[in-house]
Amino acid sequence: MHxxxxxxxxxxxxxxxxxxxxTGPASGDRAPEVSGGDVASSERxxxxxxxxxxxxxxxxxxxxxxxxxxxxxxxxxxxxxSINEEYRSTxxxxxxxxxxxxxxxxxxxxxxxxxxxxxDDVASAHSDLQNLINATDIGTLFLDAKLRIKMLTPAVExxxxxxxxxxxxxxxxxxHKLAHDGMEREAAKVLRDLVPVESEVETRDxxxxxxxxxxxxxxxxxxEGVVVSFVDITSRRETEKRLRESxxxxxxxxxxxxEGYILxxxxxxxxxxxxxxxxxxxxxxxxxxxxxxxxxKRLSDVGGDFEPHWWMxxxxxxxxxxxxxxxxxxxxxxxxFGVSFSKLDDSRVAILFQDISERKRHEAEREMMMGELNHxxxxxxxxxxSIASQTLRSSPDxxxxxxxxxxxxxxxxxxxxxxxxxxWRRTDLRELADAVLGSFVDGQHRLVLEGPEVRLSPNAxxxxxxxxxxxxxxxxxxxxxxxxxxTVRLSWELREDQEGQRLEVSWSEHDGPRVEAPERxxxxxxxxxxxxxxxxxxxVTLDYAPTGLTCRMSFPAERxxxxx
Amino acid sequence: xTEKPLTILAVEDEALIAMELEDLLQDFGYRVAGPASTVSAxxxxxxxxxxxxxxxxxxxxxxxxxxxxEALEKAGIPMVVASGYELSELPFAFNGPLVSKPYRAxxxxxxxxxxxxxxxxxxxxxx
Numbered sequence: 001m002h003x004x005x006x007x008x009x010x011x012x013x014x015x016x017x018x019x020x021x022x023t024g025p026a027s028g029d030r031a032p033e034v035s036g037g038d039v040a041s042s043e044r045x046x047x048x049x050x051x052x053x054x055x056x057x058x059x060x061x062x063x064x065x066x067x068x069x070x071x072x073x074x075x076x077x078x079x080x081x082s083i084n085e086e087y088r089s090t091x092x093x094x095x096x097x098x099x100x101x102x103x104x105x106x107x108x109x110x111x112x113x114x115x116x117x118x119x120d121d122v123a124s125a126h127s128d129l130q131n132l133i134n135a136t137d138i139g140t141l142f143l144d145a146k147l148r149i150k151m152l153t154p155a156v157e158x159x160x161x162x163x164x165x166x167x168x169x170x171x172x173x174x175x176h177k178l179a180h181d182g183m184e185r186e187a188a189k190v191l192r193d194l195v196p197v198e199s200e201v202e203t204r205d206x207x208x209x210x211x212x213x214x215x216x217x218x219x220x221x222x223x224e225g226v227v228v229s230f231v232d233i234t235s236r237r238e239t240e241k242r243l244r245e246s247x248x249x250x251x252x253x254x255x256x257x258x259e260g261y262i263l264x265x266x267x268x269x270x271x272x273x274x275x276x277x278x279x280x281x282x283x284x285x286x287x288x289x290x291x292x293x294x295x296x297k298r299l300s301d302v303g304g305d306f307e308p309h310w311w312m313x314x315x316x317x318x319x320x321x322x323x324x325x326x327x328x329x330x331x332x333x334x335x336x337f338g339v340s341f342s343k344l345d346d347s348r349v350a351i352l353f354q355d356i357s358e359r360k361r362h363e364a365e366r367e368m369m370m371g372e373l374n375h376x377x378x379x380x381x382x383x384x385x386s387i388a389s390q391t392l393r394s395s396p397d398x399x400x401x402x403x404x405x406x407x408x409x410x411x412x413x414x415x416x417x418x419x420x421x422x423x424w425r426r427t428d429l430r431e432l433a434d435a436v437l438g439s440f441v442d443g444q445h446r447l448v449l450e451g452p453e454v455r456l457s458p459n460a461x462x463x464x465x466x467x468x469x470x471x472x473x474x475x476x477x478x479x480x481x482x483x484x485x486x487t488v489r490l491s492w493e494l495r496e497d498q499e500g501q502r503l504e505v506s507w508s509e510h511d512g513p514r515v516e517a518p519e520r521x522x523x524x525x526x527x528x529x530x531x532x533x534x535x536x537x538x539x540v541t542l543d544y545a546p547t548g549l550t551c552r553m554s555f556p557a558e559r560x561x562x563x564x
Numbered sequence: 565x566t567e568k569p570l571t572i573l574a575v576e577d578e579a580l581i582a583m584e585l586e587d588l589l590q591d592f593g594y595r596v597a598g599p600a601s602t603v604s605a606x607x608x609x610x611x612x613x614x615x616x617x618x619x620x621x622x623x624x625x626x627x628x629x630x631x632x633x634e635a636l637e638k639a640g641i642p643m644v645v646a647s648g649y650e651l652s653e654l655p656f657a658f659n660g661p662l663v664s665k666p667y668r669a670x671x672x673x674x675x676x677x678x679x680x681x682x683x684x685x686x687x688x689x690x691x
Contacts (some may be wrong), residue, residue, distance in 0.1 A: 371649070373622065378648030379578060382666035386584035393587065459625060531579035534601050561633065 002055065021055050051170050081165025139209075139230035142216060142460075147187055149299070149535050150216075150225060153323050158204070160228065177203045178211075183417035187212050187226045200233065207234045222298075239307065260286030262351040266315050267298065274315035276300050279350070289355045290333060294390050314349040317341040327356060336360040380416075384409060394523035404523075408466070409475065411436060415465035419458050427461040427562075429454040429505075433490055436465050440481055441474040441488065451492035454503060460560040464505070471551060480512030486548075487511055494557060501557035509548035517544040536560055572676065573618035574599035575606045575632055576646070577625045581665075585619060585646075588669040592676075601625070606632045615641060617680055619663075619672060622647035622684050630656040642683035644675040 002019040004277065079392060122214050134142070139155035148170050149162065157163055158481060160174045162533040172184055174215055180201035190197055196214035203209060209230045217226040227455035254261060261283045267276040277299045294302045299311055309328055319326050339353040387408050395401040418427045433449050441447040468490075472481070480486025492505040509515075525542060528551065538555040572594045576582040581601040589596050597615045598604035602624055610632075618636055620629050622645050629645075631655060636643050645658055646666040663676040 099689060322607065375648035378665045379581070381579055382584075382648070384581045385666045386578075386580040389584055389587070466580075526583065527580070534582060534599070535577070535579040 002052075017053065019059065021051065056417050059285075072392070125202065136231065139169065141230075142225060143171055143187060144216075145191060145223075147184060147226070159209075177205065178209075179204055181213070183211070183213075183228070187228065190215055190226050191223065191399050194337070200237070207232060208232065210239045243403055254283045257283070258285055260289045260353045260355070261285050262353070264314050264349050265347050266311070266318050266349065274318075275313060276365070277311040277314055289337075289353070292333075306330060306332055313334040313339075314341055314351065317343055317349055318347070321400075327360070334441065350382040380412075383412065387412070390523050390527075394526075404473075408469065410464060411469035413464070414429075415462045418465075427456045429456055429492060430462070432456065432461055432465055433468060434466040437472055437488070440476050446481070446487045448487065448489040449491075450489070452494065454492060454494065455562040457560060457562045460536055460555065463531055467528050467532055467553065468507075470527050471549075474524050475549070477507055477511070478513070479515065480509035483512050485511045486513075499556065503555045503557050505553040505555075505562050507551040509550070512548055514546050515549055516546075569593055569595045570680070571595045571597050571613065571614040573597040573606065573609060573613075573615040573620075573636075573641075575601075575618065575624070577597050577601045577619040577621060577623075581621075581660065587621070587671070588672060591669065591672050595675075599663065603627055607635060610635055610639070614639065617641060617676055617683070618643040619676065620645050622656075622658075626685055628656060633658060637657070640683070642679035644672065644679050 002017075002021060004017045004019070006015045006017045012380050013156055020532070042521070046381045064242070085340070113503060115152040125128070133153045136153055136154055138153070140153045141156050141160070142150040142153075144150050149167050151167065152160075152164070152433075154163060154371055160171065160176045162171075162174050163168075164556070166174070178201050186197045186199070190213045194215050198210065198212045201209050201211045211525045212229045212231075215223045215426055216227050216370075262279055265280050266274050267278055269275050279294045279297055279299070279302075282295045287295065292302055297419055299306055307329065309326070310330070313324060313328075314328060321343050323340060325340045327336060327338050335357040336359075337353045338356040339351060343352050344351050344353075376399050391408060392398075392401055395404060401536075413425075418432055418435055421427075427449065427535055430449055430453070471487075475481040475488060480488055487510050489508050489510065490505070492503060493527040495502050495504050527541065529540050530541045532553055532555070535556045538553055538560075540554075541550075541552045543550040543552075567641070572589050574585050574589060574596050576599050578629050579601070582601065586596050586599055590659050596615055598609055600609050606620075606629075607680065618632075618641055618649065620632055620636070622629050633643065641659070644661050644663055644666075645654070646663045646665060646667060647654065659691055663671050663675045
């Protein structure tokens with residue numbers, strides 16, 4: 001056993017190195033035998049000392065090794081220390097990174113939720129779009145640049161016999177129901193020119209569609225095909241057609257009707273007071289009736305002093321909205337018009353009118369005629385009354401009154417009959433003589449009428465007819481017509497003298513009984529002498545020659561002849 | 565008749581009526597001036613005489629008797645207008661006595677008396 005103190009570096013504690021060394025098997029008793037033998041003992045000591053030197057050598061190398069190892073341990077310890085420091089700094093870096101990751105994660109989750117919202121929006125937009133497509137009657141077809149179907153609305157399905165499953169196939173593969181074959185060409189044109197094309201096309205079943213082709217533009221303004229839309233315009237076209245027909249019908253009526261039709265615009269000043277009328281439009285009849293081309297002109301520009309009612313009435317109709325009819329006179333045209341005004345809109349009035357000048361003239365004439373007739377009838381009654389009282393005065397025997405009166409009234413009636421035949425304008429003298437004398441003379445040979453055609457005025461006709469009647473009555477009672485052989489000759493001629501033209505009428509009786517002048521003036525001669533002189537300014541000479549009565553009547557032509 | 569008969573101007577275009585008018589005026593005891601059948605004849609007659617009254621037909625063969633009425637009014641001669649027209653239809657304004665045709669002798673006589681009486685009241689008494 002070997003004990004040795006050890007100075008430990010850095011440690012204050014006292015240490016001792018204890019070495020237990022094997023020195024071979026012990027002989028006999030191990031108890032100190034040194035004392036027993038000297039030879040044996042010195043051997044023994046040499047042995048021990050050799051062992052001690054070996055052990056000391058070993059101990060020395062072991063100590064060196066220990067020191068070297070100690071050195072290495074110190075180096076390792078230092079390295080460990082630096083590693084430890086590195087580790088600590090790495091741990092701090094890791095902590096920072098972890099925090100960053102955390103914030104990134106939060107951002108990501110926010111972005112994610114935004115994305116989700118957007119996805120929801122897109123989904124709802126898509127569903128809106130889908131519903132819109134399903135709900136719309138407008139057939140829409142989305143084609144790509146090679147005219148392959150990209151999308152379609154249900155309204156197109158029937159037209160092209162396509163379904164959603166045909167998406168991706170070229171539209172040209174499908175037969176369509178259009179009577180129009182240029183769709184592909186037009187689509188190509190739209191793709192080339194980028195200008196929309198619009199046309200009205202008919203389907204094979206007689207419907208009309210408005211076909212519009214326009215380029216499909218993406219949001220970033222790229223052209224990716226064509227959008228074709230179809231709108232059913234059958235009813236619109238039918239309505240248009242009906243409208244056109246109706247318009248044509250009314251246009252024809254407007255152009256051909258006899259009534260004038262004017263569209264008039266009321267012109268107002270700044271206070272709103274109507275001051276003029278603009279004739280915006282007029283049909284041909286209107287221009288014809290007015291004889292002035294007033295179309296597009298104002299009343300004040302038409303000229304002439306038109307009455308205020310021509311602009312006041314349209315204004316009143318415009319203000320009240322109630323149509324009005326009036327018979328209006330236009331002094332510059334000297335014509336009457338029957339005019340209807342009706343409001344069209346806030347500033348325009350429709351004026352429908354007719355020229356009623358003729359009717360107005362007839363009305364005035366009729367009114368005058370009624371008054372005239374009344375006057376004439378009363379006058380005629382006065383004449384009849386006069387005939388009655390004159391006949392009575394000249395009839396010594398009341399029994400003679402009735403036939404004489406009747407005959408005279410009848411003669412008056414005949415003369416009026418002839419007058420009425422010629423509308424009270426003129427009567428032919430020959431016709432008149434025939435009518436008056438015809439009832440007295442039987443047989444043509446007893447009556448000779450000679451003279452040119454003479455047209456008598458109404459007054460002359462009545463007076464001459466009454467005169468002839470009196471002459472005939474006298475001839476029948478006392479003259480040529482009283483005998484069977486007597487004849488009457490009535491001749492007349494127109495003659496000029498210094499006072500002008502005169503009508504000379506001569507009545508002469510022949511071959512009758514012998515004539516004697518009457519003792520007193522009867523109605524007949526009074527009527528002849530007074531009446532003719534009086535009314536026609538004529539002269540009468542009665543010659544009671546025994547061979548036959550001659551009566552010469554001379555009238556100024558001016559009062560006797562008709563001037564119509 | 566002791567006193568001098570009144571003279572009446574007769575204006576009437578229809579001969580037969582004029583004859584009748586003449587007769588009936590004579591029956592009433594008047595003296596007849598005329599009868600005249602036209603405006604010019606009546607005015608010519610008025611130049612040469614001053615009748616006491618006149619019976620005038622309003623319409624003389626289509627011509628208005630207004631100039632005669634005017635001349636008579638100016639001369640202060642009372643008159644009766646005889647006409648087939650109603651008063652309102654007369655071709656001139658007149659508010660004296662009107663006899664409408666056909667008339668009765670008595671109507672003419674009465675109207676003449678009215679006209680003469682009215683005129684004599686207006687005139688200052690001559691005696």
